[in-house]
Amino acid sequence: MKYDTIIIGAGMSGLAAGVRLAYYEKKVCILERHTTIGGLNSFYRLRDRNYDVGLHAVTNYAAPGTRTGPMAKLLKQLRLRWDDFDLSPQVCSSVVFPGHKIEFANNHGEFIEAVCAEFPQQADGFRKLVKHIEEFDELDLSQEAVSGRKVLGEFLSDRLLIDMLFCPLMFYGSAIPNDMDFSQFVIMYKSIFVQGFARPFAGVRQILRTLTRHYKQLGGELKLRQGVQEILTKNGKAVGVRLDDGTEIEADNVLSSAGIVETHRLCGTSLPTPEPAYGELSFNEVIFVLDRQPQDIGHNETIVFYNNTEDFIYAPPEAPIDTRSGIICSPNNFKYVDSQQLEEGFIRITALANPQYWMSIPDEEYYPAKQHWCDQMAAAAVEHIPDFRPHIVDTDIFTPRTIKKYTGHLNGAVYGAPHKILDGTTGVENLFICGTDQGFLGIVGSMLSGITIANNHLLR
Numbered sequence: 001m002k003y004d005t006i007i008i009g010a011g012m013s014g015l016a017a018g019v020r021l022a023y024y025e026k027k028v029c030i031l032e033r034h035t036t037i038g039g040l041n042s043f044y045r046l047r048d049r050n051y052d053v054g055l056h057a058v059t060n061y062a063a064p065g066t067r068t069g070p071m072a073k074l075l076k077q078l079r080l081r082w083d084d085f086d087l088s089p090q091v092c093s094s095v096v097f098p099g100h101k102i103e104f105a106n107n108h109g110e111f112i113e114a115v116c117a118e119f120p121q122q123a124d125g126f127r128k129l130v131k132h133i134e135e136f137d138e139l140d141l142s143q144e145a146v147s148g149r150k151v152l153g154e155f156l157s158d159r160l161l162i163d164m165l166f167c168p169l170m171f172y173g174s175a176i177p178n179d180m181d182f183s184q185f186v187i188m189y190k191s192i193f194v195q196g197f198a199r200p201f202a203g204v205r206q207i208l209r210t211l212t213r214h215y216k217q218l219g220g221e222l223k224l225r226q227g228v229q230e231i232l233t234k235n236g237k238a239v240g241v242r243l244d245d246g247t248e249i250e251a252d253n254v255l256s257s258a259g260i261v262e263t264h265r266l267c268g269t270s271l272p273t274p275e276p277a278y279g280e281l282s283f284n285e286v287i288f289v290l291d292r293q294p295q296d297i298g299h300n301e302t303i304v305f306y307n308n309t310e311d312f313i314y315a316p317p318e319a320p321i322d323t324r325s326g327i328i329c330s331p332n333n334f335k336y337v338d339s340q341q342l343e344e345g346f347i348r349i350t351a352l353a354n355p356q357y358w359m360s361i362p363d364e365e366y367y368p369a370k371q372h373w374c375d376q377m378a379a380a381a382v383e384h385i386p387d388f389r390p391h392i393v394d395t396d397i398f399t400p401r402t403i404k405k406y407t408g409h410l411n412g413a414v415y416g417a418p419h420k421i422l423d424g425t426t427g428v429e430n431l432f433i434c435g436t437d438q439g440f441l442g443i444v445g446s447m448l449s450g451i452t453i454a455n456n457h458l459l460r
């Protein structure tokens with residue numbers, strides 16, 4: 001059996017690339033090591049409840065029928081309908097720093113006004129920054145990386161405002177500590193502050209099942225529990241893969257969503273370049289199930305990004321967890337159709353984690369440490385939202401170790417390697433990467449990444 005393209009990984013990017021290739025009648029096979037689809041944004045069932053691994057919110061929201069922008073482009077490229085993702089917009093989110101709060105809710109004009117009202121001295125500079133962002137072509141894949149902090153410093157002088165703008169954008173899409181490439185800043189700014197947050201009522205299952213069904217209907221093959229152990233090369237070209245069980249499969253092209261370092265390792269010594277650096281930024285996430293809706297305890301916001309100190313530090317902490325900042329998300333607080341409501345209340349809290357600590361801690365200390373830091377994260381969160389702790393009926397916690405185990409990402413690095421390969425090339429003629437380490441991050445970003453690399457390299 002020989003394929004036109006083998007795709008490594010059934011996460012968002014691999015599935016989207018698969019749909020694109022299958023649509024054009026390419027013989028394509030997605031190989032996934034895990035027992036299920038979704039990768040960093042999967043789903044699972046635990047103690048009779050459905051959980052999402054990663055979904056806080058889908059970014060890049062657009063109202064159904066919108067003709068321009070990333071969401072419209074995504075649906076068009078995948079030949080999907082607006083209903084297929086069933087997105088409902090957020091209620092309202094906020095960025096909360098000492099003495100300052102900026103609210104936003106899928107309305108860029110209101111966001112600009114909120115920033116200017118909170119930081120009147122910075123209003124002129126901020127409006128000029130917004131104009132610069134609007135005119136910037138973030139999709140030019142040939143651009144050199146430029147420090148986002150440097151560019152923002154040319155428009156704004158208040159470090160606190162700069163940090164407040166960076167906080168949600170770094171949490172949702174920076175693979176490098178304390179800064180972002182300006183191009184990535186623009187992508188994230190537009191996806192969060194211009195377009196905004198939404199969620200399917202059924203969670204990430206809605207998106208993953210839609211993609212998988214569509215892919216299979218188009219003739220694509222999906223093989224679960226089929227890890228790729230090695231990418232086979234001959235005379236500098238990829239010729240196929242060897243699976244964990246030793247089976248070899250031939251292909252004209254290989255597209256990997258495993259990550260650039262991980263892909264490098266799958267090639268053994270056949271890649272001419274030295275092994276790239278791998279990422280260090282990872283998170284602990286705690287999901288609390290409540291015996292009531294968050295609104296019933298007075299919590300109406302969709303997502304709260306908080307930081308309790310003078311400076312915002314986005315870096316792997318020395319402590320196991322950095323509770324000085326974090327994300328508090330409630331999947332209940334979206335404007336679902338017909339005022340539908342999830343059966344139970346959920347509060348999800350995310351905080352920066354020290355991957356080394358969570359990878360190396362012995363098993364007998366791991367579970368008590370998870371619980372200890374879960375309690376610390378909840379205590380930090382209730383400084384910003386009403387105390388939900390008396391209403392907890394179940395809890396699940398995951399760490400960088402969990403992420404590594406289920407996705408293979410070294411260090412459990414959620415946003416992958418610090419240096420992105422925007423054009424998707426690897427140095428091996430017919431081996432490409434898509435997803436996290438190509439550089440378009442998040443749910444929508446990684447699907448667009450799969451589509452872009454398929455279009456640019458595999459459908460030409």
Ligand SMILES: Cc1cc2nc3c(=O)[nH]c(=O)nc-3n(C[C@H](O)[C@H](O)[C@H](O)COP(=O)(O)OP(=O)(O)OC[C@H]3O[C@@H](n4cnc5c(N)ncnc54)[C@H](O)[C@@H]3O)c2cc1C
Binds near residue numbers: 437
């Ligand atoms: C806790 C958390 C919360 C998040 N919240 C959000 C959010 O609210 N909104 C948002 O937009 N994004 C969010 N993200 C980010 C988003 O999930 C990712 O950016 C996106 O899912 C990445 O998709 P991908 O296809 O690039 O990579 P992955 O999802 O990592 O897919 C790669 C796949 O390849 C498989 N694989 C790896 N190696 C091999 C191998 N050798 N053989 C076979 N298979 C292999 C892995 O098992 C995996 O399934 C979150 C992530 C996490 C972890």
